[in-house]
Each structure stands twice: as structure tokens, then as C-alpha cells.
Amino acid sequence: MAEYILQCNGLSKHFGSKFALDQIQLNIKKGRIVGLLGPNGSGKTTLIKHLAGLLTPTTGEVLINGVPVGVETKKIVSYLPDRTYLNDWMKVNQIFDLFADFYEDFDRSKAQDMLKRLDINPETKLKTMSKGTKEKVQLILVMSREASLYLLDEPIGGVDPAARDYILDTVITNYNANASIIISTHLISDIEKILDDILFIQNGKLILNQSTDVIREKYGQSIDKYFREEFKC
Amino acid sequence: MQWIFNEDSPIYLQLIEQIQLRIVSGIYRPGLKLPSVRDLAKEAAVNPNTMQRALAELETSLLIYSKRTAGRFVTEDLTLILAVKKKLAQEKLKDFLMNMEGLGYTTEEVLILLKESLEKKEE
Secondary structure (H helix, E strand, O other): OOOEEEEEEEEEEEEOOEEEEEEEEEEEEOOOEEEEEOOOOOOHHHHHHHHHOOOOOOEEEEEEOOEEOOHHHHOOEEEEOOOOOOOOOOEHHHHHHHHHHHOOOEOHHHHHHHHHHOOOOOOOEHHHOOHHHHHHHHHHHHHOEOOOEEEEEOOOOOOOHHHHHHHHHHHHHOOOOOOEEEEEOOOHHHHHHHOOEEEEEEOOEEEEEEEHHHHHHHHOOOHHHHHHHHOOO | OOOOOOOOOOHHHHHHHHHHHHHHOOOOOOOOEOOOHHHHHHHHOOOHHHHHHHHHHHHHOOOEEEEOOOEEEEOOOHHHHHHHHHHHHHHHHHHHHHHHHHOOOOHHHHHHHHHHHHHHHHO
């Protein structure tokens, strides 16, 4: 078994002359909750898409559990994209069927349980749901898989503060010592309590990879404040 | 008792302080079995790794101890609990005195003020 759940070696992605990712060197251990932070357009989503296998690097490589990204790694990676790909005419129950078909590790009873806690009717069509409810459903789908690596791209942007707490709670409760979670978000203060490590990226470069405790110890301020100072406009 | 965190210091240090506070104030009484790391982490809404780290440090300071497979327990050493309590009190007093000094009070004036407030409280 590989020591790291994720390794990026000299990962670069060019779109024409633009360097969306520039020589990213990164190792993430198992059992960590990692925050991926950076200003708009810094490359967060591009990085996550490489890990999910939706983009291929211009140069460099990405290994998940020691294996290059591909069919095998998609089985152990649970990915929440930054925008929905689900058909909006589908009912929640039908989407559950779809997930059960696609992923061996989908735990339907867990998903139904979470749905109930958030008071969402499984017979509702996605189309008729509010933005926040849709986001909750998608997060439930992703967190109901027994994956080794969860990639959450902006998971809490549209949901209300109470549901946000519930979602963070879900993340903590479902935490398993062998699984790692990468969360990209701008709502730093809401999630920094649950993060082990912080990654800052800017203009496609990884400029900081540090544990939350160390950052607080070193700078004597929260990650949220540190971010605001570091990336002051 | 609520778990409250400030922005300035690492979460695990704040967890240590708050668990100490719970022990010296008797919320977690001597010999009590503590909830699991996961449950405590959930209650405080923090990362389980962070809670684990805080508990490990409290174990090093002997305030809690673990029995293999049975879980973690609050120490039954009352002398130790009292010592920690006194240390926490001294820290609070230090802060208090610093604040009073910041307001421009001398030591004598602080004592008089303190006496006044205590008498008022008793009434």
C-alpha cells in the first residue's frame, strides 16, 4: 500500500500560452482533511479536475494510491464537481439508482439516512429544488460512497449556515482514518476548524502547503485572516 | 458547556485548555470515562485528528489516561487536578492584573476595588 493517497509530480497544465498549473509538487497522506484555497482563477478547479481524471496534464504526473489516474483510481475517488452534471428531470431516488449502478461503494442506506436528516423528499425532482437543496443532494451522493479520496469543489457555497454545520458534521462523522478529503472553498472561517492541512495556490503555483496548527502557531492568526492578508487586492 | 474557539491560537491548544477546564470544574469528574475521539470531535465540531492530538498531550500531562481497549479516563489523582486548577487560576489572575494595569490602577487600588466588588457580590 502506498503511503500517500495523492502524489503530484511536476504537474503542469497549459491552456494555450496560459499556465493554469505550474509545476505542482504535492504529496498528501492518508487520513487527512485538506483545504485547497486560493483567489479566483488560481487553478483550484483545474487541479481537482486533474485528480478526478477529467483533464490530462501537459507535463508531469498524478498518482492516486500509487497508481496513475485512470479507470482504477476513479473507483476510489469520489468527486463533487463545481457544477452539476445530473439530469434535472430525475428524482432523488432515480439518482440513487444511477449511483448504485455506477459505483460499487455507494451506500444507499447511508444516503437515505442523510436525506431524511436534511428533510428532503426522495420523490422530488431535481428541477423543482432550490440551489441549496440541489447542492445538499449532490454532497449526500458523494459522501455516501466509501471512497479513499473525496474531492469536494466548493461544497458549501450555496447552503445556509445551519446546513453548513450539518455538512461539516457529516464530513467529520464519516471520516475514516484511511480516507482523505480535499475541499476547495472560499468560506475558510466556516471550515478551518476541521482542516488538518492548508494548500494555497496562486497563478497555478502551489505557494503554501502547511498544517493548520503550524500556520496558527507561526502567524498567531486564523487561516481566514492570513488568507486575507496574503492575497490582499 | 460550549466549545468556543478564538482566532489566534492553534485549535488543539484551545481544546487542551477547554478539556482541562472541564476537568478542574468537575464537568468531567475524576475517573470518568471520556467519550470517544470521534464523538468528542463531533461535539466540538473539529477534525478528529486535532482532537486526537489534544487528548494525546493531555495524556502526557497525566490529566487523562488510557486503558487499552477500554478508552480514556479522567485521572483520579486529585492533587494533580488541584495543581492544574491553581495554574489556570494563576493565568487568569495574570490577565486580570495586566488589564487593570492597562487601566492605570496601582496594586493598592486594585485590592480596594476587588474588596468592593466582593462585598457587593455578597449582598
